[in-house]
Amino acid sequence: MVRAPPLAPPTVVARPPARRGRRTTRDGAAFGVFLIALLGVTFLSGNNLLYLVVSVLMVLAIASSHLGRRNLDGLRLARELPRDLFAGQVAWGAWRVSAEGGADRLDLVIRDQDGGHSRVELPALAPGPARRVGARWWFGHRGRLHLRTVRISSRWPFGLAERWVEWDLPEDVVVLCAPGEPLPLARLRGGGRGGPQAADEIEDLRSYRPGDRLRDVHWPTSARTGRWTVVVRRAFEEPPIWLDVDPRADVPWEEQLSRATGTLLDPSTRGRAVGLRAPGRTLAPRRDGAGRRALLEALATMPRQP
Amino acid sequence: MSGAGGATPRLDPHEAARSVVSVAGLAAVALGGGTSGVLAGLAIVPDVFASLLRRVLHGHVRHLVLAFLGAAAAGALVMGQGAEAVLWLLVGLQLHARLSPDVAAGSRLSLLTATLLLVGASTRTTSPWFLVVWGAWAALLPWAMAWPQRTDVGHPAHRRWRLRFALGVPSIALVVFLVLPRWPLPGGAGGTGQGRTDVTRAFTGFSEQVRLGDFDRLDDDPAVVAEVRFEDGAPEPVVLRAGALDRFDGRTWQRAVARRPTPAWDPGPGRRLRVAQSDLGGTVLLPGTPVGIEGLAVVQDHNDGFATDAQGPLAFEAVVRLGGPFGPRVLRPHARERYLQRPEGLDPRVGALAGRLVDGAADDAARVDAIAEHVAREHTYARVAVHGGEDPVATFLFETRAGHCEYFATATVLLLRSAGLPARVATGFVAGEALEDGFRFRRLHAHAWTEVHLAGVGWVPLDTTRGAVGAPPAPPPDPPAPDAKDPPTPRPPDAVSTRPPSRPPAPPVPWSTRLRALWEAGVLGYDRGVQAMALRTLGRTGGTVGAGGALLLVALLAGALVLRAWGARRARIGPARRRAGPAASLEPEAIEGLLEDARDALRAAGFDLPPELPALAQVGHLRVLGDTAEADGLEALVWLHYEVRYGGEPAGPRLAAAREALATLRAHLRAGAAP
Numbered sequence: 001m002v003r004a005p006p007l008a009p010p011t012v013v014a015r016p017p018a019r020r021g022r023r024t025t026r027d028g029a030a031f032g033v034f035l036i037a038l039l040g041v042t043f044l045s046g047n048n049l050l051y052l053v054v055s056v057l058m059v060l061a062i063a064s065s066h067l068g069r070r071n072l073d074g075l076r077l078a079r080e081l082p083r084d085l086f087a088g089q090v091a092w093g094a095w096r097v098s099a100e101g102g103a104d105r106l107d108l109v110i111r112d113q114d115g116g117h118s119r120v121e122l123p124a125l126a127p128g129p130a131r132r133v134g135a136r137w138w139f140g141h142r143g144r145l146h147l148r149t150v151r152i153s154s155r156w157p158f159g160l161a162e163r164w165v166e167w168d169l170p171e172d173v174v175v176l177c178a179p180g181e182p183l184p185l186a187r188l189r190g191g192g193r194g195g196p197q198a199a200d201e202i203e204d205l206r207s208y209r210p211g212d213r214l215r216d217v218h219w220p221t222s223a224r225t226g227r228w229t230v231v232v233r234r235a236f237e238e239p240p241i242w243l244d245v246d247p248r249a250d251v252p253w254e255e256q257l258s259r260a261t262g263t264l265l266d267p268s269t270r271g272r273a274v275g276l277r278a279p280g281r282t283l284a285p286r287r288d289g290a291g292r293r294a295l296l297e298a299l300a301t302m303p304r305q306p
Numbered sequence: 307m308s309g310a311g312g313a314t315p316r317l318d319p320h321e322a323a324r325s326v327v328s329v330a331g332l333a334a335v336a337l338g339g340g341t342s343g344v345l346a347g348l349a350i351v352p353d354v355f356a357s358l359l360r361r362v363l364h365g366h367v368r369h370l371v372l373a374f375l376g377a378a379a380a381g382a383l384v385m386g387q388g389a390e391a392v393l394w395l396l397v398g399l400q401l402h403a404r405l406s407p408d409v410a411a412g413s414r415l416s417l418l419t420a421t422l423l424l425v426g427a428s429t430r431t432t433s434p435w436f437l438v439v440w441g442a443w444a445a446l447l448p449w450a451m452a453w454p455q456r457t458d459v460g461h462p463a464h465r466r467w468r469l470r471f472a473l474g475v476p477s478i479a480l481v482v483f484l485v486l487p488r489w490p491l492p493g494g495a496g497g498t499g500q501g502r503t504d505v506t507r508a509f510t511g512f513s514e515q516v517r518l519g520d521f522d523r524l525d526d527d528p529a530v531v532a533e534v535r536f537e538d539g540a541p542e543p544v545v546l547r548a549g550a551l552d553r554f555d556g557r558t559w560q561r562a563v564a565r566r567p568t569p570a571w572d573p574g575p576g577r578r579l580r581v582a583q584s585d586l587g588g589t590v591l592l593p594g595t596p597v598g599i600e601g602l603a604v605v606q607d608h609n610d611g612f613a614t615d616a617q618g619p620l621a622f623e624a625v626v627r628l629g630g631p632f633g634p635r636v637l638r639p640h641a642r643e644r645y646l647q648r649p650e651g652l653d654p655r656v657g658a659l660a661g662r663l664v665d666g667a668a669d670d671a672a673r674v675d676a677i678a679e680h681v682a683r684e685h686t687y688a689r690v691a692v693h694g695g696e697d698p699v700a701t702f703l704f705e706t707r708a709g710h711c712e713y714f715a716t717a718t719v720l721l722l723r724s725a726g727l728p729a730r731v732a733t734g735f736v737a738g739e740a741l742e743d744g745f746r747f748r749r750l751h752a753h754a755w756t757e758v759h760l761a762g763v764g765w766v767p768l769d770t771t772r773g774a775v776g777a778p779p780a781p782p783p784d785p786p787a788p789d790a791k792d793p794p795t796p797r798p799p800d801a802v803s804t805r806p807p808s809r810p811p812a813p814p815v816p817w818s819t820r821l822r823a824l825w826e827a828g829v830l831g832y833d834r835g836v837q838a839m840a841l842r843t844l845g846r847t848g849g850t851v852g853a854g855g856a857l858l859l860v861a862l863l864a865g866a867l868v869l870r871a872w873g874a875r876r877a878r879i880g881p882a883r884r885r886a887g888p889a890a891s892l893e894p895e896a897i898e899g900l901l902e903d904a905r906d907a908l909r910a911a912g913f914d915l916p917p918e919l920p921a922l923a924q925v926g927h928l929r930v931l932g933d934t935a936e937a938d939g940l941e942a943l944v945w946l947h948y949e950v951r952y953g954g955e956p957a958g959p960r961l962a963a964a965r966e967a968l969a970t971l972r973a974h975l976r977a978g979a980a981p
Contacts, residue, residue: 027414030418034418034421038425041425045429046488046833047428047429048483048829048830048832048833049427049428049429049431049432049436049440049829050425050428050429051483051486052428052436052437052440052479052483052829053421053424053425053428053440054486055479055480055482055483055486056440056443056444056447056475056476056479057421058479058482058486059475059478059479059482060447060448060451060475063448063471063474063475063478103463104463104466106461106463106464106467123461123463123464123956124461124462124463124464126463134950156452157448157452157467157471158448158451158452159451159452208916210923226914227916228916228927
């Protein structure tokens with residue numbers, strides 16, 4: 001995940017809720033008006049059968065209030081954002097939520113209030129250890145974002161009122177540019193590969209790591225040792241790739257950023273040193289992951305229209 | 307709800323709940339009878355099959371139904387049948403809502419209409435079946451309400467709450483019903499027991515005539531009517547007699563108007579007393595049979611009542627003979643005929659019942675006993691006048707079996723007269739508050755009872771108001787009970803039922819009668835007075851239960867806490883864990899655990915699964931090695947795990963599939979598929 005300094009801890013466990021509230025739903029308002037009217041009629045008429053009817057409605061109102069409040073007691077929450085957030089793309093993450101004691105919490109809706117359009121419905125949450133609930137975020141624009149308030153709401157049991165609790169879960173994130181079509185390497189200044197011989201030259205062997213390409217597996221060694229082994233190719237001879245973004249160019253500014261991001265993420269640039277040249281900002285070519293993320297962040301935090 | 311692809315249609319539990327709530331509303335109206343009742347009864351059928359009709363009719367006919375019933379309601383309204391019109395319209399709306407293809411919107415309207423139907427029905431019926439209908443409505447209304455809001459999606463936790471609501475809401479509602487204050491109403495002291503809105507009220511007290519069904523509700527009036535002080539100290543409790551009523555027209559008892567001057571007093575042995583009474587329109591209150599009255603000119607009527615022309619409060623002294631029969635020992639023929647009078651059009655069942663009751667009785671006293679026992683044992687005291695129909699006595703005797711003292715006295719007199727025994731209704735005051743040397747009577751002590759004439763004996767008072775017959779001779783008066791309108795009359799020692807029983811005891815009261823009496827007294831007759839009395843009873847009980855009661859209370863509280871802890875543990879463990887043991891859970895971690903079990907099983911069988919590889923890469927590794935079957939088994943578990951963990955899907959339905967996939971994989975490995 002690309003984060004802007006200073007970064008908040010990756011996951012912030014919710015403190016006890018700072019705010020609580022309730023909102024009467026439209027059905028609840030209608031129910032309340034009906035109940036008050038019926039109470040008046042009942043008291044004025046003294047009809048005991050009406051007292052029976054109105055008693056049930058009163059119990060429902062009281063139960064709705066009591067159970068609805070208790071339903072949100074003792075909740076704890078943590079946000080687990082995915083590693084990379086791209087503008088305009090769904091990002092899958094999770095909420096880690098737990099309930100302390102009591103009965104099952106029912107019909108919970110978890111929302112990130114400050115962006116991300118994250119909304120998760122949780123039909124039931126048993127009390128006990130934390131449960132991870134899959135969630136998705138969607139951000140419309142690149143750039144830095146400060147996520148803070150998270151709300152859990154519920155209309156249980158009868159939908160007469162919506163109760164909610166809110167936590168402050170501060171988290172600074174950088175939404176990366178939507179990856180566009182990668183730029184052809186030949187067009188990049190200093191682009192082109194150093195030659196097939198140089199690129200194919202094996203520098204070392206190492207154990208397989210998640211994410212390694214199958215074509216890098218060194219099958220003879222793997223078969224011989226019984227362990228997956230991949231080759232490390234010599235890339236030091238490859239010239240660096242320079243990503244040039246210029247607001248004065250013919251290509252729209254955002255498209256330049258988007259294509260630069262796509263180029264950075266393209267597998268064909270993997271292992272090669274990539275640098276960035278932008279008005280007033282230059283990042284020297286680096287081939288490691290940290291350097292690549294710095295580039296992504298730099299692209300994401302470029303001014304909207306310089 | 308029906309399964310897709312021609313699968314067998316299944317009953318949708320939400321639809322069933324909505325249907326029960328809706329049918330409850332219609333059934334409540336049907337209980338009230340009338341054209342709207344018939345219509346509501348007929349509407350139950352399409353309501354029950356609303357789900358099917360929705361699919362078949364696509365919601366088209368519902369507009370026709372509503373238009374037709376709306377037009378009919380308008381017609382009823384024009385004809386002055388406003389209540390019927392409203393119910394017709396509500397029934398039409400109910401069918402319209404139930405047949406609506408928009409199930410969510412239709413459900414909202416249907417629940418509202420069902421409740422309105424119950425409200426409408428509550429003004430038209432007093433049937434005990436209303437409680438059954440109400441119970442069904444109350445039990446399923448929470449569930450039916452939750453569905454349109456999507457707050458019950460059928461999760462096991464939701465299903466547990468359905469049961470809790472179904473049991474808890476009606477139970478708690480009954481408690482709320484009991485504690486809800488009965489509001490003081492203009493024109494009355496508040497609270498009625500009648501399932502009607504056109505309730506009339508009356509205060510306890512004395513009047514020149516008794517009219518049954520003249521009011522619906524009796525409310526206590528604590529005003530003092532009279533004080534009686536004995537010269538030689540208070541004797542046993544006395545009955546303050548105002549007079550008797552002998553003519554009944556089917557609804558009203560009237561006093562004989564003919565009065566004659568008081569015959570010359572014949573002073574003899576008796577108790578000297580002083581009476582101070584408020585103005586009762588000339589009626590003179592006297593305990594027992596007067597031997598002499600001083601300081602007041604009185605006249606006597608044919609029913610042995612005394613009156614005066616003096617205005618305002620009265621104060622006089624008298625000598626009376628307490629207890630024992632009084633009046634002429636033999637009635638003249640015209641008097642006997644007057645005391646055997648029965649109203650025209652009296653329900654023939656009254657005569658038939660009297661005949662059955664006295665069949666086999668040896669003498670008049672035994673006949674009186676039989677009738678008195680029947681009235682007292684088969685009927686329940688209620689402070690409301692459940693006088694449905696044109697014949698309140700028949701209604702009291704054969705239908706409601708509940709009423710206040712005037713109903714008991716009237717029914718007893720008519721049964722006695724039907725059996726050929728002269729009888730009349732006496733009115734007065736009983737169970738006065740004890741003073742040092744006498745009693746104070748308030749209007750709330752007013753009472754009506756029966757006087758029966760036994761040949762050769764005279765007039766004998768007889769009180770059949772439930773609880774009086776068979777009671778021992780009257781104990782000393784209780785402390786003041788301002789809400790006790792009709793406490794049982796202390797029976798004079800020579801009252802009929804003090805005789806040894808002349809025939810076998812009556813059969814036990816059937817449960818239906820008891821339940822009906824409970825309904826009449828506990829629901830219809832529940833009002834402010836009963837509330838206050840219940841509170842006082844609780845207070846007295848609380849003060850007298852002592853250590854045993856306290857222990858019981860503590861035990862109940864402890865039991866409740868244990869049950870709560872047990873329930874919390876069950877909720878914490880979860881149903882799947884209870885079924886499948888500690889290894890299973892509805893949590894996503896359970897599926898992750900099953901995935902780990904699968905990896906372990908594969909490693910144990912000799913497959914190489916590099917632990918550093920992600921789950922799907924491990925699957926790919928197996929495929930690369932040619933272990934397709936094992937890869938398929940592992941991949942199934944991996945996707946189930948991903949769907950739950952990252953897809954936000956509920957774990958419950960996938961847990962079984964994950965277990966099955968693991969079992970298949972293990973079976974495959976056991977079959978010797980290891981490399």
